[in-house]
Amino acid sequence: MLSDMNMVLIGASGAIGGNFVAAALAHKARVINLGRHAPTEAEVRHLYADIGSLASLQQAADQAKAELGRVDVVINFAGTHHKPMDFLRDDAEALLSEFDRVIAVNLRGAFVVTQVFGQRLLAQRHGHLIHLASNASRLSLYGSYGYNASKHGLEGLIKTAAAQFAPYGVRVNGVAPGTVETALNRHLLRNPDDGRPTPRAASILAHTPTKRFASLDGITETLLATCVPQRHLTGNLIFCDDGYNVEGHSWPEGNRAVYDSSAAVDALYQRLNDEERP
Numbered sequence: 448m449l450s451d452m453n454m455v456l457i458g459a460s461g462a463i464g465g466n467f468v469a470a471a472l473a474h475k476a477r478v479i480n481l482g483r484h485a486p487t488e489a490e491v492r493h494l495y496a497d498i499g500s501l502a503s504l505q506q507a508a509d510q511a512k513a514e515l516g517r518v519d520v521v522i523n524f525a526g527t528h529h530k531p532m533d534f535l536r537d538d539a540e541a542l543l544s545e546f547d548r549v550i551a552v553n554l555r556g557a558f559v560v561t562q563v564f565g566q567r568l569l570a571q572r573h574g575h576l577i578h579l580a581s582n583a584s585r586l587s588l589y590g591s592y593g594y595n596a597s598k599h600g601l602e603g604l605i606k607t608a609a610a611q612f613a614p615y616g617v618r619v620n621g622v623a624p625g626t627v628e629t630a631l632n633r634h635l636l637r638n639p640d641d642g643r644p645t646p647r648a649a650s651i652l653a654h655t656p657t658k659r660f661a662s663l664d665g666i667t668e669t670l671l672a673t674c675v676p677q678r679h680l681t682g683n684l685i686f687c688d689d690g691y692n693v694e695g696h697s698w699p700e701g702n703r704a705v706y707d708s709s710a711a712v713d714a715l716y717q718r719l720n721d722e723e724r725p
Contacts, residue, residue, distance in 0.1 A: 448671060449476035453515040455508070457498065457560055458525030460484035462629040463579065466663040467522070467670050474671065479511045482525065498525050498556035504563045512567055520674050521568070522577045523560045527552045528631055531590025531647075546593040553597030554604070561608050561619075568617045576612075577673055578605055580621035582688040589647065602684055609682030618681035622670055625661040625688025626651050636660075649704060649712045656690035658719055 449471055459468050459480045465488035471478050478491050481504070485493035492514070496507035512518055529545045557578055568574030583591065584598040602621060609619040628636050636648040652658050669687040673680075686692050704711040 449474040449674060452476045452519045452674065453517055454478045454520045454522065454674070455511050455515070455518055455564070456480045456482075457496075457521070457523040458482040459486050459522070461524060461526075461631065462663055463624065463627070463666055464524035465489070467524075467667045470667045470671060471674075476674075477515060479515060481507045481511060498559050499551060501559055501563070504559055508563050508567060517571065518564075518568065518574055520575045520577065521560070521564045522579070522670065522674075523557055524579050525552060525556050525560070526579060528594050529591070530635070532592050533590065542592075546596075549593035550597050550600075553594065554600045557601050557604055561604060565608060565612060565617070569612060569615045572616045574616075575618045575620070575674070575676075576608070577619075577670070578621045580605070580623040580684055582623050582625050582686060582692050584621065584623055584684055585692055589650070605684065606682050613681055618677075620673060620680060620682070621684045622666070622673055623684050623686045623688065623692075624666045624669075625655065625686075625691045627661040627663060627666065629663075643709065643713055644716050646709075646712065649715070651691070654691055654694040655688070656694055659689060661688060 454471060454476050456464060456468065456478060457480075459465060460482055465486045468478060468480065468486045468491050469489040472489050472491065480486055480491050480493045481496040482493070483495065483497060485491070494507045494510055497503040527549055529549050532542050532545070534542070560578075561576065564574075564576055568576065578601055580601050581594075581598045583595050584602040587595055605619055605621045612619055626632070626636070636645055637643065638645055652660075666687055669685060673685060700715065704715045
């Protein structure tokens with residue numbers, strides 16, 4: 448699918464990025480990853496870069512372009528999260544520090560990526576820049592002030608760049624996954640003591656038509672499809688969230704279980720798992 452395609456990935460050392468790296472290599476793409484850490488899921492060329500530093504990313508981008516020649520696709524996977532914020536209980540200075548930290552990575556870092564690679568893609572009059580966004584780019588996630596603000600801002604960044612880059616043959620899009628259980632957010636979805644689903648997890652499923660979380664393979668499928676040249680696709684946010692962004696009515700049974708007891712949530716999850724089995 449990606450034969451003869453040259454790709455630069457930013458921060459693909461996490462679960463979603465690592466899963467995509469393995470698939471991109473299997474589809475015969477030439478891949479270089481830029482970031483502080485190398486992906487562990489597959490052997491891939493890795494160059495150190497820190498998206499918090501303009502000079503660091505510029506140097507790594509120049510090296511990647513020198514090695515690849517033409518750059519066809521750039522995907523920015525870099526991102527971070529924080530635990531739900533509670534203004535009544537949490538320390539105000541600590542909350543502000545966390546907010547600044549997440550904005551610095553998710554929004555300022557995305558701007559640096561857009562700035563650095565926008566300059567290089569525009570100069571070659573060709574390329575596709577893809578940012579990993581989130582369904583939180585359109586909707587709220589409870590207590591996720593920094594994350595929501597950063598991902599809402601990211602959609603604005605994508606649209607602004609897409610409009611400015613379009614005359615030069617450069618496209619900019621975002622892929623917005625739904626909630627997927629990874630090491631980064633497992634503490635939000637599973638009770639640490641017994642591994643049972645949290646009320647937050649059940650609440651998310653209450654607004655998801657399929658009543659299941661996204662999967663790494665499913666997100667990779669959407670990313671692969673977005674990488675395939677599509678001349679008219681730019682300025683879009685492509686959701687792969689099992690319909691979370693279009694759910695107009697909550698899941699009464701799920702909400703009732705959350706307000707009832709943890710045992711009711713467990714029973715509801717078990718029933719869903721049993722119904723999925725052939």
